[in-house]
Amino acid sequence: MGTTQLEQAPETKYWHLKTVIGEALDSEFAVGEILPNERDLAARFGVARATLRQALEQLELEGRLQRRRGVGTTVAPPRMGVAVGAAGNGWPGGTGDAWQAADSTQEIPPASVAELLGTGEETVHVLRRSRMYNGQPVAADLLYVPAASVPDLSAIDIPDGVTRARVVLRELQRLGFEGEDRAVELGSARADDARQLDRLPGAPVLLVTTRYFGPGGRTAAVSVATYRADTCRLTFGGDVEFHSGQERRAS
Amino acid sequence: MGTTQLEQAPETKYWHLKTVIGEALDSEFAVGEILPNERDLAARFGVARATLRQALEQLELEGRLQRRRGVGTTVAPPRMGVAVGAAGNGWPGGTGDAWQAADSTQEIPPASVAELLGTGEETVHVLRRSRMYNGQPVAADLLYVPAASVPDLSAIDIPDGVTRARVVLRELQRLGFEGEDRAVELGSARADDARQLDRLPGAPVLLVTTRYFGPGGRTAAVSVATYRADTCRLTFGGDVEFHSGQERRAS
Numbered sequence: 001m002g003t004t005q006l007e008q009a010p011e012t013k014y015w016h017l018k019t020v021i022g023e024a025l026d027s028e029f030a031v032g033e034i035l036p037n038e039r040d041l042a043a044r045f046g047v048a049r050a051t052l053r054q055a056l057e058q059l060e061l062e063g064r065l066q067r068r069r070g071v072g073t074t075v076a077p078p079r080m081g082v083a084v085g086a087a088g089n090g091w092p093g094g095t096g097d098a099w100q101a102a103d104s105t106q107e108i109p110p111a112s113v114a115e116l117l118g119t120g121e122e123t124v125h126v127l128r129r130s131r132m133y134n135g136q137p138v139a140a141d142l143l144y145v146p147a148a149s150v151p152d153l154s155a156i157d158i159p160d161g162v163t164r165a166r167v168v169l170r171e172l173q174r175l176g177f178e179g180e181d182r183a184v185e186l187g188s189a190r191a192d193d194a195r196q197l198d199r200l201p202g203a204p205v206l207l208v209t210t211r212y213f214g215p216g217g218r219t220a221a222v223s224v225a226t227y228r229a230d231t232c233r234l235t236f237g238g239d240v241e242f243h244s245g246q247e248r249r250a251s
Numbered sequence: 252m253g254t255t256q257l258e259q260a261p262e263t264k265y266w267h268l269k270t271v272i273g274e275a276l277d278s279e280f281a282v283g284e285i286l287p288n289e290r291d292l293a294a295r296f297g298v299a300r301a302t303l304r305q306a307l308e309q310l311e312l313e314g315r316l317q318r319r320r321g322v323g324t325t326v327a328p329p330r331m332g333v334a335v336g337a338a339g340n341g342w343p344g345g346t347g348d349a350w351q352a353a354d355s356t357q358e359i360p361p362a363s364v365a366e367l368l369g370t371g372e373e374t375v376h377v378l379r380r381s382r383m384y385n386g387q388p389v390a391a392d393l394l395y396v397p398a399a400s401v402p403d404l405s406a407i408d409i410p411d412g413v414t415r416a417r418v419v420l421r422e423l424q425r426l427g428f429e430g431e432d433r434a435v436e437l438g439s440a441r442a443d444d445a446r447q448l449d450r451l452p453g454a455p456v457l458l459v460t461t462r463y464f465g466p467g468g469r470t471a472a473v474s475v476a477t478y479r480a481d482t483c484r485l486t487f488g489g490d491v492e493f494h495s496g497q498e499r500r501a502s
């Protein structure tokens with residue numbers, strides 16, 4: 001795996017540049033301020049524009065910069081700590097549920113979700129929900145609820161839409177809640193989620209998959225939530241205000 | 252914010268291509284298989300190489316592909332579920348701690364960590380640790396322990412290195428453990444972590460910042476862990492085997 005190879009790789013050049021720009025952001029720029037254009041920045045730091053662009057991409061990954069069409073590159077505010085543990089979610093539709101339902105359809109879920117639910121090729125309720133934080137959309141979510149979890153619902157009578165979403169959530173409340181677990185991974189925004197989150201398709205996102213367990217430990221519902229990775233830091237265990245762990249001034 | 256603008260953006264072209272390639276990966280390729288070169292792939296799908304490259308980058312973000320120098324692009328195995336909740340970590344140095352200490356120094360921590368610890372410009376113990384999973388390095392960690400958390404340690408007598416790391420962890424055990432909380436965010440690999448994780452500097456990583464609370468709810472230690480985002484899915488709450496939430500076949 002060649003330590004030497006890594007050290008001599010061209011990547012280290014923009015890495016160093018990234019550190020230098022990061023220091024300049026700390027000392028010379030305020031949050032929201034627009035950076036000089038790429039040509040001027042490249043000239044200032046004495047690097048090729050391709051190298052500069054790579055460094056800016058890294059700083060965007062780390063949440064230091066925001067790049068938006070028609071605006072340019074601005075200095076990003078610190079990421080928001082968004083509670084993802086039980087405190088910020090809870091049983092869907094219950095007290096403390098941070099999500100707003102916007103739509104409901106009936107579909108065969110993706111294979112990975114069907115496997116978690118044990119539903120196979122069966123149609124399930126799919127609720128599209130969104131989560132706001134400080135007035136900004138921070139996450140979009142698909143909540144998959146098998147018919148077996150809402151046995152008293154005669155779904156045929158209610159057309160697709162937000163009304164059925166509310167009825168599904170209300171019925172889900174009647175199941176006993178036995179726990180939940182979560183997985184967090186890196187993903188890229190699907191076109192519809194990107195639209196909802198005001199991002200471009202393919203932008204890096206944090207994918208949070210939650211399994212909600214009902215009576216007998218059976219999986220009663222699965223949520224696949226897409227969080228903006230640029231503006232969010234996901235917090236677990238307590239709602240304590242928490243500052244960024246990204247080591248901004250580390251060598 | 253222009254929904255229309257997003258839909259007409261050139262990004263949707265590679266997004267569609269990404270879906271098509273993703274389907275081809277499912278149906279035609281096995282895990283570990285090397286993909287045809289970029290020129291052949293671009294020809295097969297009738298796209299420019301720049302478009303193809305963007306699509307491959309997205310698939311890499313989603314953990315579907317691995318791109319390594321000298322090997323080419325291979326089909327990635329499913330991500331590993333790595334327990335990050337209390338089950339997989341626990342009080343540093345205690346039973347169930349998944350980390351191996353490799354080094355110990357005394358340094359002034361980055362400003363963000365000093366703020367969490369409330370140590371200001373004070374020197375703290377910095378333990379470099381690593382975490383293996385299925386024989387692969389999955390995470391690198393810096394554990395910051397203020398002198399106040401290990402009051403009986405006469406650090407002056409022990410030189411920098413793994414021996415002092417072990418002594419610091421042993422002394423930390425003597426503090427009462429009152430809880431922990433965590434934050435997960437997107438970051439880019441620092442040069443030293445990248446080396447330890449066999450990645451290139453700047454690769455996307457998942458940064459997990461953990462605060463360990465001691466007597467009186469005081470922050471006794473802070474860990475900043477860098478997890479490989481390509482191979483890991485972080486799991487919270489139970490060690491149940493958990494399949495990927497990334498919707499591989501979603502439209």
